Amino acid sequence: LYEDSGVFGVVVGNDYFTWFQDCIPTFTGSNLLKENEIENLKSRYARKVENLRSRDLDTEIIILMVPSPMRIYAEHVPSYIQQTDGITLTDQFNEAMKEAGITVIDLRDVMFAHKYDPFKIFHRTDSHWSEYGAYFGYIELMNYIAKKFPDAAPRPASDFEFYNKKVNYGDIYATLGLGRTELKEYSVFVNFKFNPPGGFRNIYNGDSLVIDHNVTGKSHVTESNLRGLNLPTAYIMRDSFCGPIFNFLTDRFSAITWQAMWDYTFDIYRISQAKPDYLIYIINERNIKNIMYE
Numbered sequence: 397l398y399e400d401s402g403v404f405g406v407v408v409g410n411d412y413f414t415w416f417q418d419c420i421p422t423f424t425g426s427n428l429l430k431e432n433e434i435e436n437l438k439s440r441y442a443r444k445v446e447n448l449r450s451r452d453l454d455t456e457i458i459i460l461m462v463p464s465p466m467r468i469y470a471e472h473v474p475s476y477i478q479q480t481d482g483i484t485l486t487d488q489f490n491e492a493m494k495e496a497g498i499t500v501i502d503l504r505d506v507m508f509a510h511k512y513d514p515f516k517i518f519h520r521t522d523s524h525w526s527e528y529g530a531y532f533g534y535i536e537l538m539n540y541i542a543k544k545f546p547d548a549a550p551r552p553a554s555d556f557e558f559y560n561k562k563v564n565y566g567d568i569y570a571t572l573g574l575g576r577t578e579l580k581e582y583s584v585f586v587n588f589k590f591n592p593p594g595g596f597r598n599i600y601n602g603d604s605l606v607i608d609h610n611v612t613g614k615s616h617v618t619e620s621n622l623r624g625l626n627l628p629t630a631y632i633m634r635d636s637f638c639g640p641i642f643n644f645l646t647d648r649f650s651a652i653t654w655q656a657m658w659d660y661t662f663d664i665y666r667i668s669q670a671k672p673d674y675l676i677y678i679i680n681e682r683n684i685k686n687i688m689y690e
Contacts (some may be wrong), residue, residue, distance in 0.1 A: 413520050469518070478641065517532070525637060530640035614657075627650040
């Protein structure tokens with residue numbers, strides 16, 4: 397498996413690190429945009445901002461960009477896959493967004509800073525970040541929003557208890573066709589010392605790292621159970637990386653409209669009905685291609 401990249405669409409690296417094969421193009425720099433494509437991308441997203449303003453909405457669009465674990469743990473990638481030392485699609489996308497008037501919160505630096513913490517920020521046998529990694533995404537996002545809405549600042553670290561546990565492997569090794577109990581991973585989970593709106597939602601499928609997207613993935617609205625605070629509202633579009641950060645966010649906004657996972661349709665009518673202070677995209681960099689043309 398280590399020597400044969402692409403088996404079942406999976407790359408297996410050192411020490412059981414694994415990635416889906418669609419992480420490779422951005423890692424190697426083989427999927428760069430041409431100049432006209434960059435300009436079209438900027439125009440497309442600038443129009444989203446203009447559409448919001450045409451509805452008298454002061455909504456700020458934020459891209460919460462989660463790096464690929466292949467980028468963070470490049471030293472474990474097989475040597476025949478060479479990381480680019482130049483510009484990447486992520487760099488191009490982030491710069492285009494900024495020029496279109498959109499805020500980008502790029503989590504690469506914070507993920508690098510915590511890559512070898514006692515708790516994992518990414519699982520090795522699953523394609524997603526852990527709840528510990530998502531915690532730092534939550535911190536970065538809410539610290540930014542707290543500049544305008546101080547009551548929305550992230551909760552103190554003492555409100556969360558992280559712990560390690562041995563469970564069955566995640567979605568990548570499942571793709572390889574192994575039996576559910578043939579490989580274990582020692583990874584991190586979280587207990588909340590407070591009750592988030594709707595209760596704490598266990599996102600995992602049984603005693604494994606595989607995320608059950610039915611738990612959080614459908615279109616719905618959550619409302620904070622906190623009172624007497626000046627909290628913002630949000631409209632969130634997301635890929636599957638939203639699952640591990642979901643519980644962290646629900647009480648930091650007075651209301652969140654969650655568009656169904658993987659639905660990136662910019663429906664100005666639905667958005668204007670929600671009147672959000674923030675329109676937030678939660679996206680992993682290997683999924684940038686899914687929102688470039690929406």
